[in-house]
């Protein structure tokens with residue numbers, strides 16, 4: 001495995017500010033020789049509100065700052081086998097050190113080599129309030145930087161491509177191959193840790209994936225669809241993808257496909273601030289991807305009118321692919337388009353995922369307990385044509401636990417009702433939309449917490465008492481606020 005040299009490849013001259021542009025270039029450039037390397041990540045400064053450490057197995061479990069991670073994904077088409085190996089650097093800031101927490105779900109990744117030597121168990125632990133299950137390196141490491149190398153493990157293959165019930169991101173149905181970092185923010189441990197060793201949502205770091213597709217047939221044409229910077233190292237066999245350092249575990253989109261199984265449609269969108277943004281849709285049916293490109297143009301224009309210029313540098317969307325539960329990534333999404341409906345785009349979640357390009361993937365939730373915010377905004381404009389009245393049957397949307405790493409299902413309907421209430425509260429200022437536009441402007445390319453959002457609403461609210469009543473009833477729902 002190649003874990004010692006991060007050797008991230010960015011376009012020459014790219015700095016932090018233009019990393020989004022770097023990813024955009026990746027959309028258009030398949031085999032370009034990309035130039036000079038960019039160096040270290042921003043590291044500890046990313047983590048402004050560390051999740052509290054806790055005691056487990058007589059050790060102090062701590063949240064390290066991951067400063068880079070590399071993995072290699074080997075897909076052997078003939079053997080129907082996919083394996084992962086990789087490593088990461090972590091920085092421990094605690095004076096007394098601690099046992100670092102991270103996550104990786106596949107059961108085979110049970111050991112790590114620490115600093116090139118000692119083999120240490122990577123055990124599952126539960127946070128003290130049972131808010132989350134994660135992995136702990138079962139050794140106390142000193143303050144400073146450490147390298148963790150993960151032993152190679154196999155990804156489980158899904159068995160039911162129709163219901164997806166056991167699909168784990170790799171599929172070898174009918175002699176084909178397909179892998180996707182298929183994520184779901186409503187289920188615990190369903191971000192990148194589902195496949196690759198990774199950190200927590202609040203910790204962005206440069207991540208590099210090398211994909212080797214071995215033993216594909218002459219009729220197959222391996223490719224990788226991604227929102228990272230893709231370099232084609234060996235035609236049709238080896239790809240290197242470097243993701244910008246401001247991406248985190250819910251940002252990365254990586255889909256290894258046989259191009260011959262997909263139809264593609266491309267387009268361009270001229271944003272309201274004068275940029276030209278490439279659009280790409282792909283999926284099994286040409287009619288669906290053509291419709292999706294047309295719908296994307298229409299919907300971005302509509303959303304820009306409310307919330308300002310499209311904040312991403314591209315949009316890449318997988319339509320009705322194997323892993324089609326709607327989900328958003330940075331500048332990318334997967335959607336399900338129902339060809340039988342009278343308005344398939346409206347039912348496709350395309351509007352919902354595009355709203356997340358502003359709320360969720362530009363202004364970003366800091367951790368699991370904050371994810372309800374962007375769902376309450378996206379769902380309000382997209383999921384229902386009828387008003388929702390839950391009649392007092394409310395649950396806490398912002399989890400009490402700092403360790404939760406997913407968003408409650410109620411974020412959609414209850415969040416929609418909360419947003420509709422806010423729209424009425426702010427009626428004298430043009431409703432909720434101008435407030436959200438200003439919220440996005442403040443938090444574009446930054447993390448927000450639940451408290452940041454509520455403080456912003458309080459700042460703008462014409463009636464603080466009424467707002468606090470709504471927050472108490474429909475956000476906290478009786479649970480004690482965290483701060």
Ligand SMILES: [Zn+2]
Pocket residue numbers: 352356374375378
């Ligand atoms: Zn959503």
